[in-house]
Amino acid sequence: MGTTTIVILVILALTVLAYSVARNRALAGAGGDRRKLHSLPTYYGTNAAMFTGVPALGVLVIWLLAQPMMIESAVVKLIPDSVIAEGSSVGLVMSDVRRVANGLDIVIRSGGMTREAALALDTTTTDVRAALAAVGVALGSDVKPKVLSAAQAHRQQSSSGRVWMIGITLALALIGFAISVAISKPDFRARNTVERGILALLILAASLAVLTTVGIVFSMLFESINFFRLHPWTDFFFGPKWAPNFRGNSDLSILPLLWGTLYISAIALAVAVPIGLFAAIYLSEYAGAKVRSAAKPLIEILAGIPTIVYGLFALLTVGPMLVNIFGRGEDGLLGVEWMSGATAVLTAGLVMGIMLIPFVSSLSDDIINAVPQSLRDGSYGLGATQSETIRQVVLPAALPGIVGAILLAASRAIGETMIVVLGAGAIAKFSGNPLEAMTTITTRIVSQLTGDTDFASPETLVAFALGLTLFVLTLGLNIIALVIVRKYREQYD
Amino acid sequence: MKDLNTQENVVDTENVKIVARNVQVYYGDNHAIKDVNVEIEANTVTAFIGPSGCGKSTFLRCINRMNDTIDICRVEGDILIDGEDIYDRRVDPVQLRAKVGMVFQKPNPFPKSIFDNVAYGPRIHGLAQNKADLNIIVESALRRAAIWEEVKDRLDAPGTGLSGGQQQRLCIARAIATEPEVLLMDEPCSALDPIATAQVEELIDELRENYAVVIVTHSMQQAARVSQKTAFFHLGNLVEYGETAAIFTNPTDPRTESYITGRIG
Structure with a gap:
């Protein structure tokens, strides 16, 4: 001992x-x-x-x-x-x-x-x-x-x-x-002293959470500063190419990675927003109590699946399926040769979209439910049908909240890692073709920090600069989303 | 007990707009409206009074089939508007509600501009040929709801930004714009201050010219002020129905007298 x-x-x-x-x-x-x-x-x-x-x-x-x-x-x-x-x-x-x-x-x-x-x-x-x-x-x-x-x-x-x-x-x-x-x-007065002790305990717990966040930001910040000492910031923010080379002299620009990240996120949102929103509208406006109580937890199970499992789904199911449609020449469904491998922007985007459906639907559902029943009654009382009421009264009233939900989903998409590691590929480039492999900020952070790393070289330290940029990006989106949601809440409470 | 449930039918049969025959309403197992028979006249304000939970609002909502939106609600019996059974299969409740407008307890303007609030019904039902037509409909509805002078300079401002009384008159304008024949009002002044209440009451009296107005109210003074006919509901029964003056000065049923004098309710 x-x-x-x-x-x-x-x-x-x-x-x-x-x-x-x-x-x-x-x-x-x-x-x-x-x-x-x-x-x-x-x-x-x-x-x-x-x-x-x-x-x-x-x-x-x-x-x-x-x-x-x-x-x-x-x-x-x-x-x-x-x-x-x-x-x-x-x-x-x-x-x-x-x-x-x-x-x-x-x-x-x-x-x-x-x-x-x-x-x-x-x-x-x-x-x-x-x-x-x-x-x-x-x-x-x-x-x-x-x-x-x-x-x-x-x-x-x-x-x-x-x-x-x-x-x-x-x-x-x-x-x-x-x-x-x-x-x-x-x-x-022992009672009062103990009360103050409990207060101190609670404050300690709260400040630990806040301090940890601050600590994370600072450690990222210091490593990023180290990186910018070794590498010109102009290349990082405005350079044309991402080509890390462990012998030095790398091109380390965030732009191609940012493009890949935003492209994949955009596809993910294009999948998740309509499906999630329609599911939310069905559940909150049309579905009976029984269907609702069964379907809502089922949709939320999607949110509980580990992202690595989604990644496997992308790599083994969705990717090959897309290749079957858009690739393989004469053997393929369309008879075209547009897609060569399973990893592509579209693969990662589709799967990430599926992952985001419960975020969008669950948040939108809560927001649509918060629209007062009196507005619906007012619309029905004027002889509007259910879908007219939803389109012209409920959705406009819920719009700020729904926008907030979508921004939260977007920040999830931008920060998502495992799906893109497995589904998106590793090639950093600017391309508009969704059937090509591309890479994102998060996958590059993973690859720069795995294996033998030397924490004195810009090729490794760039991961922290990438991470910090990502953090600022998602933090900004979250703040905007929260501000919008809060503003909306004030309207009806 | 038999004579307690009978009512005097002092109705001018020439001018009847709405007829209810043996109407029963159930919420699940709860028998909320029991055997209500009533004839409501056109160009008349009819007040429904009674203690809380007596079924007056439920019955009001039967007249435009708003109860259809509640799953567990079941309506039996006949309600006829202009001799046509509104619970007939061939009647589309959505069309019916355009004909029977409704104003609710709490002002509920949509989160849209004042103009769009009033234009909502006409747009849905295609009442306007063009933009100019719509402008005319909106203006005349706002004028008839006695709110035009207050909002004519800010038709693009959100309807939710108006005061409570203005919001309620906007909601009345919104109901009028759809050109209904009957106007149902469910405690339209309960969320308003006395001045706004006075304005809305004045408006109700003017609306009588064009519509059959049915108003549910908790305030007996209000019923006495605005209505020509009064129906007293108690525990789901229509206890007494007749000229407002007669109900308030010389009720025939002991329950009506108890309620009016404040012993039940």
Whole structure:
């Protein structure tokens, strides 16, 4: 059992102890009559548990996250440039240092070396690499003296850091325990303190979600800035060609990818919007309660299918079917030779359209249902038929909401990955022919980041710039959609 | 109990527009309208009064078959307009509703311009030969609904932007534009303030010249002010029907008297 685990268990034990001690102390202070207490006895206990456990565990978590980073930055200074081999980087040497430090710990724990012997190690007298290999830690090369000393420093600092961590967290837990038990008197407002603790917990949860988003944006932003240092932004935004070349000198323009993305999304929307909208109109205006309660979940099942399954459907069913119609020369249905492979803009667009149907229909259905019945009655009362009422009254009233739904579907289409990876192909080009293979922003992000990647080359970093552009694009669409939907809601509530 | 359900039929048979015979309405198993017989005259305002849930609105909605839009609703008996049974198979409810206009409790202008709101019915039913014709129809409907002066400069503005009273008069104009013969009004003033109510009531009195107007109302004062005939409904029965003045001053049925004096309802 690691020391950290033991510390956590001790703190938890203290917390439980604080709960019962504070609860009993408050009760005893009131002479056993709980009506004389300000709060219920459990509140005194919870309050004490909160004071004992939360600060100590919080500091522990922060310490565990911060300590490696601080040691790392201290140790990096010990590595002179001479140790860093040609074509290598500080990062690679640092991973060696970590591995050696770890290995030495393992050797000591398995009894292969005493603590003092490990500290006195010298590369000239001992074959460190062989010693580590004996306990299962493989190194790529012999250990250089500087690396060994850096590893020793690493071990030194982590062990002293751990001692401090144990001391401080346990001290915090004990202080919290003492204070919270001391204040657990009958007139202490434990209920109010616990209430504030719960508020803090809720705020923490909410801010974690927001901070994560901010963190994602910033990490993308920094990598994108790195990319634009290595590659001209004019080529990225306005260049004519996408031709990554891992030996350098690549053409990395987003334009051909953007074209492919928008083309496929447009086809997807052309499929999803009419079908989804008509389905929504049928379900909300014509279908009886029974049909509706059965059909709506069935349509929404479509939304639950993993997109990779849609991708397989595109690759194995829709693509070959389209080839059968538009390709294969004389053997094909039309007897033409327009389509050579299963992957094409049309394949991906059709399947993505099917995927988007439930988005459009489900949202539109809710929006059409929100149109007040009084408008329909007014129209029927004037002698309009059902479809006249829908076309001329219901749909115009629901239009802003439906536009919002379509924009949300569009942002899904632009960000969709698996269907286009499998269905669209990998050729970046400007072409109007929907039967040709084309590629999208998302598929290029996948391909630039899979396999062996070097995070210092523009060919890899371009993925982040692409991702950021995509994020800005879909975020913009979502914001516009939400604004439109909200504006519409205000009209009828 | 027998005499409780009889009613005096003081109706000028020359001028009868709508005749209801033994009308029964069911919502599922609930018997909402029980055996209603009534003769409604042309060029007359007829008020339906009664406590909430007494079936007056349900009966009103039978006259233009709006109840057809409710799945569980079933209507039995005959309702004749100009001697023609509106529940006959050959009658298209959509055509019927063009002939029997309806104004609802809450003003419900469509989310369109004022002009398009009024032009809605004429366009659907092809009443206008051309654009100029349509303009004339819209203007005369707005004039007859006593709202032309207020909206003539902003016919392109959305109908939903008008005040409550103006919206209700716009809805009346919309119903008139379809050239109905009967105008049904389901508590047309219940969502309006007193001034707008007064304007609409004045309008109702003028509409009598051209249409048979049937109005459902919760306000007995309103019934007394605007109507010539009054029908009192109670628990799905038509209890009493006759001249408004007679109903309010000298009701024959004890239930009518109780309602008018405020003991039931």
